[in-house]
Amino acid sequence: MSELSATERTRHRRLREKGRTDRAALYEVLRAGFVCHLGVISEGVPMVVPTVYGFDAGHLYVHGSSASRSLTGRESSGARAGSGSPDGDADARPGPSAGPSVVCVTVTHVDGLVLARSVFEHGVNYRSAMVYGVPRRLEGEEKLAALRILTEHSAPGQWDYARRPSRKELAATTILAISLAEASVKVSSGPPDDGEGPDAALGLWAGVLPLATTWLAPIPDPLLPEGATPPDHIGGRTGTRLS
Amino acid sequence: MSELSATERTRHRRLREKGRTDRAALYEVLRAGFVCHLGVISEGVPMVVPTVYGFDAGHLYVHGSSASRSLTGRESSGARAGSGSPDGDADARPGPSAGPSVVCVTVTHVDGLVLARSVFEHGVNYRSAMVYGVPRRLEGEEKLAALRILTEHSAPGQWDYARRPSRKELAATTILAISLAEASVKVSSGPPDDGEGPDAALGLWAGVLPLATTWLAPIPDPLLPEGATPPDHIGGRTGTRLS
Incomplete structure (x- = not known):
């Protein structure tokens, strides 16, 4: 199993047995969902937009839209220029074109509430992946292949079933590729921590309420x-x- | 029903009947979940961390941790200094203290896949709220009240049932308040758009696969x-x- 990178940004600060460093764990988290939260900087302010994604061994693909405009430093020529929602709608304004910038993509699955004996030990069981990279806007064959991956990730079977994009529709679609090279995964699972501490004597129920x-x-x-x-x-x- | 603000950042660029501008819609989206994605800028790079939240009429409360360190420009004194996960663990590094900065908090509920006749019209039904604000770190009574709101939001009844935080635990907890004044809500629902276009003649099944x-x-x-x-x-x- 290959290791995830451990750059300064993705090194786990506090482990608590949550950090995972193998690629299989990353793919597992990415496989379990289809909406990510994409973080970009737009005119000096962070902007977090939900958007659909797909992935292969080396890249995450997001169905952007013109979050891309401020990200890749290139104007979108497409009619679908817009971002800020899972299917590509827009809150984003084109920022000043400062050239390609690092973005952060986070995928989170909430598995349950951890109900401890003390409020302080309450928490959440979750699986989360965080990917940092400079998005690259895809064109031509690469774009079509990524759109297929993206479609099949959320709706397997639809690429062959539904009508595929026309040339015009493809031109109006923006697909960004982000390398999976810089990524981290955290998984929190299991019962609360305070079952062996002094609070156990309180006789309270404790455990997990799963989702x-x-x-x-x-x-x-x-x-x-x-x-x-x-x-x-x-x-x-x-x-x-x-x- | 009071209106949400429409600053340049939160004005809806493309409506498609998705933008909502009433406060009730905002509260509804916030009520339906308990994990948000908090976007901050850390050393010039966007960072998106999942974290638990609660809210009242005027504020969102997040259980931060030291994402707060780079955000509020103050060092955390707490033992729980760490962020980057729903229960307050850390990927975040303390950034250079540049003073309070705007953060973006996004809450998203994915309601289903929109399966259209054409791949191009595929999409997601979702409800999403985006809040921009400068986080303020709470102390004393305000902090305790916010922690109660936060706890009761995800686990109603636990504030009275579980052991409440000691003075030491409270000191080791960071709670940030973010005003709800600058917020936007988008809701996408219903069937795909292409039922009356030429693709209807393809005779394909189309609809929504709900989650x-x-x-x-x-x-x-x-x-x-x-x-x-x-x-x-x-x-x-x-x-x-x-x-």
Whole structure:
């Protein structure tokens, strides 16, 4: 298993058995979700936007939009210039083009509440990955391949099922690639810490209240003909867990 | 219903019927979760850390830790100096103390995948709130009150049930308050957009695959005596939806 980098930015300051340094752990966290929080600096202020992502062994791909404008230092030519939401809408303004900048992408899964005997020891069980990198805007074949990865990550089977992007739609889509070279993973799991301390004598219940995120039954577009059933690659996900 | 501010940073650039400007919508999004993504600038680079939050009518409270160190321009004196995780652990390094800076806090609930007839129209149904503000580090009574809000937001009933923080524990806890004055909310819901366009003729299934986040049954700390049952304020949440 290859090691994640440990640059000054991603080195774990306090371990508490939470830092993971293997690539498999990174892929595991990335696999378990499809919306990340992308942090950029826009006119001197941090901006955190939720957006969809996909990944392969070496890169994270985000469906940006013109968060990219302030990030890559290049103006978007696309009609979809806009960012700030999971499907590419916009709060972002084009910043002064200061050239490519480092961004931070964080993916978090909240697995449960840790309910301890003392308020102080309360916490959260979670899995989180943080990736730092300079986004590169993809074009041509690379862009199409990344869009496929991105689509298949959240909606496996749709690339072959739905109509693929036209040349014009592709031009109106911005895909950014961010290297996975500088990344860190933290996982917190298990019961609270105070079961062997003096607070155990309080006789209070303690433990974890877990959370699960699950796919429900598909809701058909009301414009579909009566009785239209979803294909298996969609309907078959119902009841399965996202994370 | 009072209006959210519309500063240059939070004005909605593209509406698509997603921007909400009423305070009730903001509170609704904040109520539906307990982990936010806090964006700060640390040594010139954006850093996005998941962390727990609570709120009242005027402020968001985050359980920081020393993301606070680079934010508030004051060194933390606490033993829990560390940030970068939902319960306050650390990837963050103390940056050069440049004084108080604006941070961005984003809370996102992913409600489902929008599966359209074309890949281009695919998207995500979500509710998201973005708050910009200069965090203020709380002390004394204000800090205790905010910690209570924060605790009760994720774990209602625990402030009265669990042992409250000692003076020493309180000193080792950092709570930041961020005004809700500059905030924006976006909500995307409903079926895909292409049901009345030319792609409708493709005869493909289209609709939404919804996601639900649900509390599962409590997992007792293995150190508890056999048969210990959780109090109602914990056990009673099982099966209810977080968002």
